[in-house]
Amino acid sequence: MNISIKDILGKWQEFTLNNDYGMSVSVLNYGGIITKILVADQSGEVENVVLSYRNYEDYESNPHFLGTIVGRVAGRIKESSFQIDDKVYHLEANNGPNHLHGGPQGFHQIIWEAKPFQTDNEVGLRLTHKSPDGEGGYPGNMEVTVTYTLTNDNQLILDYAATTDQPTPIALTNHSYFNLSGNLVSTVHNHLVTIDSSKFVELDQNLIPTGKVLDVEETPFDFRQGLPLRTGFNDSSKQNSIVGNGYDHYFMFDHSKASVVTMEEPTSGRSMTIQTNQPGMVMYTSNGLDEGVSLAENTSEKYLGVCFETQGSPASLHHDAFPTILLKGGERYEQKTIFTFSAIK
Template identity: 35%
Template sequence: MIAGQIGVAREELFETLEDGREVSRWTLRNASGAGLTVMDLGATILTLEVPDRDGRLADVVTGFHRAADYMRDTAYHGAVIGRFANRIAGGRFALGGRDYVLATNNPPNTLHGGQSGFDKRLWQAEAIQTSAGEGVRFTLVSPAGDEGFPGEVHVSTTYAWTADNHLIIDYAATSDAPSPFNVTQHSYWNLAGAGSGSVMDHHLAIAAETYLPVDGTMIPTGEIAPVAGTPFDFRTAKPVGRDIEAADEQLARGGGYDHTFVLGGEGLREVAVLADPQSGRRMIVSTDLPGLQLYTGNFLDPAASGKQGRPYPPRSAIALETQFFPDSPNQPQFPPAVIAPDRPFASRTIYAFESEAV
């Protein structure tokens, strides 16, 4: 790699962990100076700098200065989540006539892959040339029985950064046996700059007519409910915080928004727009997946010290996670989230950044 060369993924040693493993990071930038850094621990996005309406760059994702902090992190800042993102009820599911038991790391449920999911793994990485430009591809082998899941799964996550500030994320996976499978990117966004305060004044639009209500343990009840007439109606852009304190049982259960929106349409399509009126930064989310999890950082730890020593208190950043539906292995009415030898997985999500005038 050629240090400092625009458009080339530049690799460098990030940190050596206590167990002796070396963590590396890669930098991707375009001619404007905008870009991101990613690391092989968790295939994690460490920083992502984009311009405001005046061309000033700011890092809009939360995170930490040291790789070791990500090993201790329980909020999944910036990581790729698997083998199954979101929750599985009771840590149990049946598949192919067999019952499987998982760790209940979010009692009484399994969350984001279990005790040691993809976010805590050291992925293999290489700089590559994609059709959109330079990128980094991370690959991982999840062995049969990993965290209780069947089948050996080979998974890849590719990040590409374009000249016009689009982050293109391509996922691909194969398995030698049927297994539940659901990956997502778990960055938290604050378009005013990470650690700069609340995101409740950000404006959000989500192209969803319905969403998934949850029970008291945050598992979908099975109902697909209309957003019309509820605080979950983001069909027209509104401030994220406008209705978050409404007297609503669903909001009370999540401590705010922590729900899956059922996306209309098929194939790669625009599903959400997040905008910060103060800076003029906008982020347009496109995906080919059926769901979008909106999480308003309701339980972020204010005692955790982030980049530049800044805290990330509750509701200081927002996650927009493209994925299949939670608890799909136990709810056959949901879109199937199963990988198999004759059913490989491939998906694309794009986070496109732009700035708007006053």
């Protein structure tokens, strides 16, 4: 196992974590961005399984949040405001009137303090950031740590931790777009996904949660026994249509299985499982991905990747039916998500 470091554009560093079995993960200190995840297919061919830009300069704007840490709150906050006790807080709007993924100066566009580490069985990168009171409109001085760990079991472990000196919302996630075909050979139409979820959250026309929780039974959202992602691309139901014919919805985990998500790509034989202590996730199938952008191995197009944004739901700021994302002074936010990669031999 080892770690290599490369200077990027004279202002960032890219840390590449390598295990003993050919898997590697590359991360920028800018935005905590995962730029590459290299894993073997069933023939032993090692290829990239996440979307990444061909030109590093494109990460500065990165309108689709490729590979980024998202925060303080991932997802959309209605009307860019929320209330704690009797006080209303106003955030920066960057998605019409709404606040998306931490706003225009969110965690995806800062340079994190980065410290690599290594033991006998794992290599990793610890990223820290001090977010001052009022940053982006959020209350409280917050100290955040995001740790990426790669093991010899081909596990990528993401640990999120934070403290604050006054009540504030927090819902961190990673926004990597996965494509297990390898080097973007094909779209994710035929990726077979299983999700341990019997409920999902209804969206309105502006992609804001209505507060209503829907049953997946007899809908294109019932992934409990596994479905190809194209199921939602080709369905004309309202919830699939309003997000651009696909998925951009919050699934509430049943937590009845060890892995909340399993994804398999039949041609490459690659599979990925997700374990987490988060209450749910947004699955986004890149319905709004711009076409024609230069990516590392191909040009971008709709349905080229799928995001599994494990997180708490910002809908809890306006609807009582959801687990709270408020962190109080003196409390500690701790969340973990584990991605495990394998291939049929």
